[in-house]
Amino acid sequence: MALSQFSYGAVAAYRMRGEQLPVAGGFDAAGHLTQDPAAIEASKRPLPIGYWKGSGLALMLDMVATMQSGGCATFEIPTDSERETKLSQIFIAINAQSSEQSDTSTSVADQIIDHLQSQAALSGEQVRYPGEHTLQTRKEDLEKGIPVEPTIWREVHALT
Numbered sequence: 735m736a737l738s739q740f741s742y743g744a745v746a747a748y749r750m751r752g753e754q755l756p757v758a759g760g761f762d763a764a765g766h767l768t769q770d771p772a773a774i775e776a777s778k779r780p781l782p783i784g785y786w787k788g789s790g791l792a793l794m795l796d797m798v799a800t801m802q803s804g805g806c807a808t809f810e811i812p813t814d815s816e817r818e819t820k821l822s823q824i825f826i827a828i829n830a831q832s833s834e835q836s837d838t839s840t841s842v843a844d845q846i847i848d849h850l851q852s853q854a855a856l857s858g859e860q861v862r863y864p865g866e867h868t869l870q871t872r873k874e875d876l877e878k879g880i881p882v883e884p885t886i887w888r889e890v891h892a893l894t
Contacts, residue, residue, distance in 0.1 A: 738780035739787065745771040745780070750883045757785065790864035797846055801839045809849045 736742070740759040748755055749771035758767040760774035760781050767781075774780055783791060800807040847863050854861035875881075882890075 736787075737783050739782065739784055740771075740774075740780060742775070742780070745774055747883055749775065750885050786862075790862075793846070793850065794864050797843050800846070801842050807842070807846050807849075809846070809853075 736744075738760070739757075740748075740755060745755070745759060753771075754769040755771055755774075756769070758769055758781065759771070760768065761777050761779040762768045762770065762773035763777050765779075768774060796808045799805070850861055850863060
């Protein structure tokens with residue numbers, strides 16, 4: 735995942751389509767926030783991760799910490815007490831399959847996603863978990879073919 739709000743590939747795709755980014759994605763040469771993809775490419779100053787990507791990263795860190803430590807997920811931390819117990823602390827975890835928690839990891843991840851989506855539904859918002867859009871896109875690409883920017887497709891055909 736790009737650690738900028740928009741990957742350089744996404745910025746280039748917006749530029750090639752002649753579209754502005756949906757939200758500010760970086761700075762222009764004068765240092766002003768902009769939604770102009772060409773200005774961001776020229777300045778090479780994208781915004782750091784935030785908005786939906788920041789919340790997605792926070793969700794993933796919550797899952798990793800919960801699964802690897804066996805502590806509480808964020809939504810399980812009691813709010814009616816001044817004493818916090820069984821908190822999950824983040825630490826580097828490699829090879830989750832070797833963990834004693836590996837059998838419950840899928841269940842924990844599903845519970846966290848279910849809670850996220852149920853809370854979003856209560857507020858009337860639509861929320862996606864990290865990778866959900868990618869899974870949907872992959873399914874659509876398998877059914878309909880992979881979309882390619884027309885400019886790039888013409889360049890590929892020109893090579894043959």
